[in-house]
Amino acid sequence: METLNFDYPASQPVSRRAHVGVVGSGDLEVLLEPSPDQQAHITVRTSADGFGEIWEAVLDRFFARNDLAAAIEINDSGATPGTVTLRLAQAVEESQP
Amino acid sequence: MTAPARRRTRFTELSARERATALLDAGTFRELIGPFERLESPHLEPQGVVPACDDGVVVARGDLGGERAVVLAVEGLFQGGGIGEVSGAKIAGALELALRDAERGHPVRPVLLLETGGIRLQEANLGLLAIAEIHAAIVALRSRVPVVGVVAGMVGCFGGMAIAAGLCSYVVMTREGRLGLNGPQVIEQEAGVAELDSEDRRLVWETIGGEQRVATGIADALVEDDVAAIAGAVRIAFEAGPPAEHRSAQVGRYEARLAGIGASDPLDGPGLRTLWGGEGVGR
Numbered sequence: 496m497e498t499l500n501f502d503y504p505a506s507q508p509v510s511r512r513a514h515v516g517v518v519g520s521g522d523l524e525v526l527l528e529p530s531p532d533q534q535a536h537i538t539v540r541t542s543a544d545g546f547g548e549i550w551e552a553v554l555d556r557f558f559a560r561n562d563l564a565a566a567i568e569i570n571d572s573g574a575t576p577g578t579v580t581l582r583l584a585q586a587v588e589e590s591q592p
Numbered sequence: 593m594t595a596p597a598r599r600r601t602r603f604t605e606l607s608a609r610e611r612a613t614a615l616l617d618a619g620t621f622r623e624l625i626g627p628f629e630r631l632e633s634p635h636l637e638p639q640g641v642v643p644a645c646d647d648g649v650v651v652a653r654g655d656l657g658g659e660r661a662v663v664l665a666v667e668g669l670f671q672g673g674g675i676g677e678v679s680g681a682k683i684a685g686a687l688e689l690a691l692r693d694a695e696r697g698h699p700v701r702p703v704l705l706l707e708t709g710g711i712r713l714q715e716a717n718l719g720l721l722a723i724a725e726i727h728a729a730i731v732a733l734r735s736r737v738p739v740v741g742v743v744a745g746m747v748g749c750f751g752g753m754a755i756a757a758g759l760c761s762y763v764v765m766t767r768e769g770r771l772g773l774n775g776p777q778v779i780e781q782e783a784g785v786a787e788l789d790s791e792d793r794r795l796v797w798e799t800i801g802g803e804q805r806v807a808t809g810i811a812d813a814l815v816e817d818d819v820a821a822i823a824g825a826v827r828i829a830f831e832a833g834p835p836a837e838h839r840s841a842q843v844g845r846y847e848a849r850l851a852g853i854g855a856s857d858p859l860d861g862p863g864l865r866t867l868w869g870g871e872g873v874g875r
Contacts (some may be wrong), residue, residue: 514627517607517812518644526627526645542642570642574665 496555501533501554505564513589521559522592523579526588529563553579555589562586601819608650608667611705611744615663615826616654620778624651624672624682625682627807633678634809635715640864644670649679651686653700657827660693661701662686666708667748674712680722687729687739694736701830702740703732709775710751723752730759738762738827742822743769743802745813759840762829763811766823767816767839771811772800798861808868809839 497561498567516524521565530536551578567586574582606614613621625631625646634641648670652663664683666673675683683704690700711719715746730739738761743749748770749757757771759762765771774782776790798804805811811835812829815821849868853859860868 496637496642512628514645517667517669518642518648519667520868522669524627524644526630540642568645570644572642 497541497547499539499541499547501535501537501539501551503554503558504533504542505530505535506528506533507562507564509563509590510592511590513586514528515544515585515589516542518570518572520572520577521574522559523569523574523582525582526568527586527590533564533590535565536562537567537569539571539572540568541569543571543573543586549576550579552586557583559577563587565590593663600816602817603822604746604766604817605818606670606819608648608665608705608707609652612650612652612654612663612665615651615657615703615742616656616661617704618719620654622653624686629869630691631678631682631707633676633712633715635676635718639714641671645652647676647679647682647791649675649682651682656701656703656823658832659701659830660698661703662690662729663703665705666753668707670714672710673706673713673747673753675708675710675719675723675726676712676715677718679712679721680719680726682728684722684725687726687733691729691736694733701737703826704739704756705748706741706743706753706757707745707747708748708751708753711754714875720752723756724726726756727752727759730756734759734761734834736834738832738834740764740826740832742826743771744817744822745769745802747847748772748775750778758810759838760800761838762813762832762833763805764813764815764829765805765811765823766803766815766822767797768801768817769805770800771802771805795861804861804865807865807868829873 512528627645636643650665652856690702693700707723741757741760741763743765745768777798780790806814813825815825
């Protein structure tokens with residue numbers, strides 16, 4: 496198991512929190528809440544060690560397209576980058592008013 | 593022209609949270625100790641296991657057939673639905689609160705959605721203790737209001753939580769559901785493939801599958817893997833009220849049944865159905 500932290504500059508506040516997904520094999524859960532500051536903060540706990548660069552690439556791409564001042568916690572059970580991106584998009588959708 | 597088929601929503605494809613929502617009357621689902629309370633297990637991360645923010649159990653209040661209800665849904669995808677200190681305490685605590693409500697004259701319908709291999713091995717005795725508390729709570733509660741268990745699949749219900757199912761007033765199962773003290777893989781691992789070939793699906797389901805369990809009176813209702821069918825069976829169970837005598841209280845009856853099985857005669861699923869099926873299996 497490995498814990499990773501990422502931060503991105505952000506300006507758009509999140510209107511409400513969202514929880515999606517399940518910590519089951521090949522899946523993950525995402526907890527999305529308003530950020531206390533003008534940044535996005537992401538904490539990833541993943542069962543698969545050594546994929547920090549992949550997480551960085553997935554999150555870089557996501558936050559290049561989404562300006563979101565959110566505090567995000569991810570509990571991951573070996574999801575693929577595609578699944579991670581879909582779950583993030585689902586969390587954003589759920590957090591819309 | 594053919595009538596359009598009624599759209600079936602498979603219960604087994606839903607997450608624990610979705611199952612609880614689907615079972616309760618529309619729009620009444622309200623989660624207690626939800627994901628953002630972050631009541632996760634403190635024992636998993638030190639052992640290199642990623643925790644879940646709800647520890648794999650959803651506690652939901654709402655209405656069931658217009659009556660107040662509490663649904664305890666185990667998430668089978670998280671650690672095989674294994675019960676740990678926290679997830680077990682969520683279930684036991686909710687059942688104890690339901691007992692207090694019942695004692696005050698405000699009964700709440702308790703439903704257990706069981707997708708669990710039983711104890712979560714990483715939490716050892718703490719999980720066992722939690723399961724013992726669940727057992728005690730079910731027994732205390734069931735004389736006042738029926739406690740209904742649902743074993744839909746795909747994990748099934750095993751170990752100490754199979755005992756919990758055995759203590760329930762009524763158990764609803766699907767054909768896909770399995771209910772047994774030891775799971776087939778554990779039996780094969782411990783007693784050898786000659787005892788039980790866990791790959792033999794027909795043998796496994798003939799032994800511990802929903803159809804067999806209902807036919808032999810170990811469970812009460814066999815329903816389709818469908819939200820409406822399961823919700824209907826659960827409501828019917830509550831409307832029936834507590835059974836005259838709970839299954840697990842019928843010690844003499846089951847001792848007599850067991851005495852009727854010769855240890856030297858190999859017994860299979862259909863054989864057990866011949867022995868135990870028929871005569872008033874339901875009660």
